[in-house]
Amino acid sequence: MITRRSLLAGGLGLVAAPGVSPARPAAAARRAPLSDPFQLGVASGEPDPRGVVLWTRLAMDPTALDGLGGMPGRPVPVRWQVAKDENFRQVVRQGAEIARPEAAHSVHVELDGLDSGAEYFYRFRAGDEISPVGRTLTAPAPGARSRELNLAFTSCADYQVGWFTAYRRMAEDHPDLVAFLGDYFYEYGDYKYPVRDQAGGECLDLAGYRLRHAQHKSDPDLQQAHAIAPWVVVWDDHDIENGWAADVPEQPEPPFLPRRAAAFQAYYENMPLRRAQRPDGHKLHLYRSIRWGAVANLHLLDTRQYRDLYACVVPAGTVGPECVERFDADRTILGREQEAWLEGELRSSSATWDLFGQQVFMMEMDWVLGEQRGWSNEGWDGYVASRNRLAAAIDDHDRNGVVLTGDVHSHWAGELKRDHQDPGSKSVAVELVTTSVSSAGDGVDEYGNTEAxxxxxxxxxxxxxxxxxxxxxxxxxxxxxxxxxxxxxxxPHAPAYTSGSFVIEPGSPSLNPV
Incomplete structure (x- = not known):
């Protein structure tokens, strides 16, 4: 596993990019020595056939309450290297960036010109300090059919209620790509009986969101998962505020749009995202597609920023048969622009698989036992017409659709119907719901009402x-x-076991147990 630091101990130094004077970074570093500024680790993300994003954020005190990581209030030069081997004997790219205090000393290196479908190793240097080494991959060339995709995905990591062992076990599988499907952290204040103590109170401003990101990033299990493979990320509600829907918050104070802008700013600073995802105040364009040769397209969706308000009741909850509003033809969970974009992606797709990385239950789920019925209005059951439009697009364009979902803190698998209200409707896609990293504590194998x-x-x-x-x-x-x-x-340190295995075959949107 890639865990060691200071591979350059013994004399090999990082070389500045052409046009960058090596004397200037060294002189700047001497003004105030940096003491282990890489305590948040390294990450990569957004792979395409020619490049990837490299990320780090400098922090000498990750839990500093001002959210600035104990860093000096000045720009810090950061050098980077990319190599074909983890010993950095075959360096292929190198350069320098400036970590600025107004961006919480985060660094995003948006690489291009690399080989397609290739493995690389990367590291950073600030002053005399060298970061851990990360492993990353570029996507296969367009049309490439021979390269499989080893994809891992999860969601919902609550620092207070449990250890992040799932990240370590995921890293031990050496995935090609990790998809994180929302609730990277929880914005809440302190719990009464925490497993682990978090720093700071409820996230309400930029300092609070930066601090929460930093404490999570300082976790060694999460660092290992970030360092082993490129990540692609989408948010859910707790990355900003519980239950938010478009411009409407759960709680009226503090004012929501400034709070959302602060959360978006911290999210970009702390994730390996491209410049295309840089926030514009309280707006951030997060939906996009990642292409893995001719094998798969991964469409990453935003079900929070553009959705209509919850059907029938203002907050998220369970609604019964009397809630006819959820069937309104104009209701949307994605927003019309994102819906049109996604339909276009499916229309033009030539990959074997189209994957949908998103946050909340898509297939219908009656949560009330017996003759009574009840559905969650927070998931796609609250936006039936929106779901039916997507299901029709998958079916009409003859795509092999697989929905990847987070949010509910438990594993589920099932089949998405073209129209769940029609008992004879055919399955058009499979839905795979991941459990949480730690949210809701240890959990159980089966609940008493699971079979029912x-x-x-x-x-x-x-x-x-x-x-x-x-x-x-x-x-x-x-x-x-x-x-x-x-x-x-x-x-900590629990082993992982396989609780269920399935095979999905092209042309057959069904789950075959293994």
């Missing part, structure tokens, strides 16, 4: 209530899926 819930929702095929992640191996001929679970997160 599955009987009342026959299109749902699998459940497990522990913490963990999902790993998959995606090829031209099949998608193999393992739901990985941990027996506990209230104590």
């Amino acid at each position: 819930l599955l009987r009342e929702n026959p299109h749902v095929k699998f459940f497990n209530g522990r913490r963990g992640y999902v790993r998959s191996r995606i090829s031209q001929t099949e998608m193999r899926v393992d739901f990985r679970s941990l027996s506990r997160v209230t104590e």
Whole structure:
């Protein structure tokens, strides 16, 4: 595993990029020596066939309450290297960036000109300090069919209620790509009986969001997962505020749009995102597609920023049969512009698989046992017409669709119907729901009503209530899926086990148990 620091100990130094004087960074560093500024680790993300984004953020005191990581209030030069080997004998790219205090001393290196479908190693240097080494990959060339995609995905990491062991177990699988599907942290203040103490109170301003990101990034298990493979990320509600919908917050104070702008700014600073995702005040364009040769397109969706308000009741909750508003043809969870973009992506797709990385339950789920019925208005059940438009696009364009979902803190798997209101409607896609990294504590293998819930929702095929992640191996001929679970997160170092395995075949949107 890539965990060691200071590979250059012994004399090999990082060389500045052409046009950057090596004397200037050295002189600047001598003004105030930096003491281990790489305590937040390194990360990469957004791979394409010619490049990837490299990220780090300098912090000498990650839990400093002002959110600035104990860094001096001045720009700091940071050098970087990319090599074909982890010993950096074959350096292929190098350069320098400036970590600025107004961006919380974060660094985003947007690389181009690399080989397609290739493995690389990278590191940073600030002053005399050298970062950990990260491993990353570029995407295969367009049309390439031979390169499989080993994709891992998870969601919902609450620092206070458990250890991040799931990240370490995920890293041990050496994925090609990690998709994080929302709630990278929780904005809440202190819990009464935490497993681990978090720094700061509820995230309400830029300093609070920066601090929460920094404490999470200082976790060694999360650092290992970031360092092993490129990540692609989308947010859900707790990355900003519980239950927010478009411009409407759960709580009226403080004013929401300035709070959202602060959260967006900190999100960009702390994630390996491209300049295209740089926020513009309280707006940030997060939906996009990642292409993996001819094998898969991963469409990353934003179900928070553009959605209509919750049906029938203002907050998120369970609504019964009397809630006809959820069927309104004009309601949308994605917004019309994002819906049109996604339909265009499906129309032009030539990959074997189209994956949808998103936040909330898409397939219908009746959560009330017995003759009564009840659906969550926070998921796609609150936006039935929006779901039906996407299901029709998957079907009409003859795509092999697989929905990747987070949010609910438990593993689920099932089939998305073209129209869940029609008992004879055909399945058009498979939905794989990952459990959480730590949210909701240890969990259980099965709840007492699990079998009854599955009987009342026959299109749902699998459940497990522990913490963990999902790993998959995606090829031209099949998608193999393992739901990985941990027996506990209230104590560290739990092993991972496979609680369910399935195979999905092109042309057959169904789950085949292994």
